[in-house]
Amino acid sequence: MFLSTLLQKSKTILGISQTPEIAREVNENTDETTTISSECAKDTLTDSERYAELRETIYEHIRTIRDPEKPATLEDLHVVYEEGVMIKSPTDDKVCVIRIEFNPTIPHCSLATLIGLCIRVKLQRSLIEKYKLDIYIKKGTHSTEDEINKQINDKERIAAAMENPELHKLVEECILDDE
Template structure:
């Protein structure tokens, strides 16, 4: 499973922060330890990501979660279920945000918003593109 976790981490580490020029990896928002992969069945995996916003009142934590969702849905070559959470104790409204970023309808609705979609695209684009 460690190999899969590294594969997932490689996908998310280059996501850019919505406010800063840095990547989530450079800001320690995501680390190798924050990715957990469990086998669900043949060729299907559960991916759990726990990220840590840079500040406890980060207004962009939901947006970062959305970027993680979008990038992984697009880039992972294997079948998976995805759960994304804010690391416990690292955000003042972590419960609300966890519900939002794991709700398929809310994610879909957010991506229908042109302004939001544009921000997400800027964050998930590969530096070499």
């Protein structure tokens, strides 16, 4: 239910409509059927309001990711924070650019790449089409930030990492929503 609600909110903010049939599929575990009208969203919200709502929705998705080592969320550890979610104006192709900046707990955090991977996977599953996702370690907060930034923004490396069964299982455990 929680993921369904966030998915619906993401679609509303981005102004994407869905047919009643799709809405029924998304909400099959609930009694509600929702149809989102992109025209209504565009007419009632300014761009800055849509960006603010999208930013809030994205933060809601990533704040609950659990740390791979500690029994706490990334929000609890101040690894992710609202100001670290930035929405840039859409490109000429109408692609929304989302930039996530996170702050590892220590400058030599060995799990920073895994945390970036968890953020990417969670958002790829939660958000809908037409977005470009850039994830970066906050400048000056990690000893190997350039290498890690390159890894967590490389599609081929991400795909290869997710093919590893142990790593895949760990990511799944970190991004699992408690409902």
